[in-house]
Amino acid sequence: MPFALSRRAALALPAALAVPVVRAQAPVTITVHYAQPFIFKESYDAIAEAFAKREPNIRIEWLTTPNYEEGMQLILRQAATNQLPDLSYQGFNRLRLFAERGIAQDLLPLLRAEGDPAALGYTPGILALAHFGGFQSGLAYAASNPITYYNADLVRRAGGDPDAMPTDWAGHIRLAARIKALGDGNEGMFFRWSGDDWMFSALLFGHGGRMLTKDERDIAFAGREGLESLRLIDAMVKQGGMANLSTQAAQQAFAAGKLGLFYWTTAVVRGTIQQVGSNFALRTGPMPVIDAAKGRLPTGGAAGMLTARDPAKRDAAWKFLRFSTSAEGTALMVQNTGYVPMNQIAIDDPRFLGAFYRDNPLYTAAVRQVPISIPWYAFPGANSVRVTQTMVDNIARVVEQRATPDQVLPDMAAEVRRLLPRRA
Incomplete structure (x- = not known):
């Protein structure tokens, strides 16, 4: 480790x-x-x-x-x-x-x-x-590594306890739904899924999965771990009410006190502190636990x-x-x-x-x-950038509710497999 x-x-x-x-x-x-x-x-x-x-x-x-x-x-x-x-x-x-x-x-x-x-x-x-x-x-x-940023004021208004946040995704999604139900333009949650495969890998690794097989000859995300990761994103949209925002729009909404839970990199802690200022009580916490024994980030x-x-x-x-x-x-x-x-x-x-x-x-x-x-897994070969974009494009189908996780995963697997280096 x-x-x-x-x-x-x-x-x-x-x-x-x-x-x-x-x-x-x-x-x-x-x-x-x-x-x-x-x-x-x-x-x-x-x-x-x-x-x-x-x-x-x-x-x-x-x-x-x-x-x-x-x-x-x-x-x-x-x-x-x-x-x-x-x-x-x-x-x-x-x-x-x-x-x-x-x-x-x-x-x-x-x-x-x-x-x-x-x-x-x-x-x-x-x-x-x-x-x-x-x-x-x-x-x-x-x-x-990816962490949770949360608006302690909205959490309290939605009946949550900022000092005892849920430790699993189901609890976070339920809390997000309650925050969105407050109305007045409030959004419950935003999981930064676009741009690259990093946050998807947080879910995949969190389930104990991996991108490719150990010998890197084939994909390894097409099984249970990959499917459950896509289903989790689907649940964020359907049950947590996650809107299809750009990362910049989500940052602006969070800083303005209109977004309860924001999942992204610790890299923006300093910038977020500056943007939030005294708008609300800002807290940070770990990513929700998926597999306590095998889960990684x-x-x-x-x-x-x-x-x-x-x-x-x-x-x-x-x-x-x-x-x-x-x-x-x-x-x-x-x-x-x-x-x-x-x-x-x-x-x-x-x-x-x-x-x-x-x-x-x-x-x-x-x-x-x-x-x-x-x-962070680095795909082999000259098509590594295309692989990343292929995964993002397919995840977008779930976020935009154009396809189900069960439909998206086989497509994503097939497209990535075609882009991997050919081995004898």
Whole structure:
């Protein structure tokens, strides 16, 4: 299971608490790409400011894209024209594509040159999040898992107890129906199903299922776990009254106090706090339990991928990547986003985040789910993006009530199967 604690290893070398300061020999400018500036900008700015105090001769030029998908397409285009940035932070589920195409560089030799990776805070579980193509394709920068955001005021008005929320989906759906029944434009629930397969995988993994078979030769979601996941989304619509909103519209409704339960990534905790302000009493909690023994949750987020070829720029980009994923860097990332820390030392040592989590309880829901979090599945082959879109398109048929889960699942399975790499 990822994120297994390793306090003894992490604290074995006190010097590992700080990234070694090694001055660049001459001024150098590196181009660093990242996606979703509406979530990440403040964290990267804070890290760059701290990094500049250690490495004043390294300048950073930022390149951003609105989301991970556009970031992936940008890097693929630039790779074709030899115009790659020096460092790119990509979604976990797309690193495999870059590894298979030879764009990502293996980082393990660089890590090992500095010492035992675990002693630097990179435990096997953390490294596994960005290990694709048979090598270390990146270093995890930020990780998230899906949580529940809820309006405590609406919960109370609907007869619920914000301090004792239901722990299963059936209870959440019943509560959502009661919130919607309050009228006055109130919506009960919104499960962010569109955009990618991440939230669907939260239901699938929550049932103990998996996307593909272990040998990756065939799909594995076409059985009971996949069907029950689609039926759960169907129940959200039919019984919970979930409206077919865009994610942006749902965020706006929630911030305005007109949506009771919102299920999405912990990445937007900080932004949600700012949007809600004093409109209502905001709470966060875990995703409802499906299978207490086998259930897992997908780990979303981003990892830094080294792409520089010029030796001086590669060295500088590596230093920034290391700092951004160090205990100090990951603490700055957490404080400026809501993501889960990606350095075990920052998790274990209270000097980094202990006071922050004590003073900011809304950030702790995702941390409590770390023990059941597993990597976001990355589909193999050149059609991975099409696979994701195919799944989203079929889930839309359920949300829009154009087809039943029993009709959708065979279609989705057949379409995804056709897009998988052919194997002898």
